[in-house]
Amino acid sequence: MRSQDLKRAKRDVRRRVLAARDALDQAARSADAEAIADRLLALPEVAGARTALLFWSFGSELPTERLIGALDARSVTVALPRIVDHDLEAR
Numbered sequence: 001m002r003s004q005d006l007k008r009a010k011r012d013v014r015r016r017v018l019a020a021r022d023a024l025d026q027a028a029r030s031a032d033a034e035a036i037a038d039r040l041l042a043l044p045e046v047a048g049a050r051t052a053l054l055f056w057s058f059g060s061e062l063p064t065e066r067l068i069g070a071l072d073a074r075s076v077t078v079a080l081p082r083i084v085d086h087d088l089e090a091r
Contacts, residue, residue, distance in 0.1 A: 022060045033062040041070055051077040053090055 001009070024032075040046055052071050057064045071078050079090035 018060075024060065029060070029062055033064070033066065036062065037067040037070065040067060046071075049076050051079065053079045053081065056080050 046052070049071075054064055054068055054071075055061075056068075068078050081088050082091045083089075
């Protein structure tokens, strides 16, 4: 596969995945986020964590507020990524 064909195929896949995510209703999105947060919080690696790097959701992404709040309640330092001068920094 040529480079241009691969780039086009990746764009098409990304477009389809984003369209499917955008099509989820808010109740399904919230239920999925709850299930994911429960599973993550039950992991032994997360139970023993002192620091976690997460993202703050926006748009049609699954909401991360509950997970961030639960980790904060466990006294886990939660860092969020931020772009500063073209570099990714944890804040």
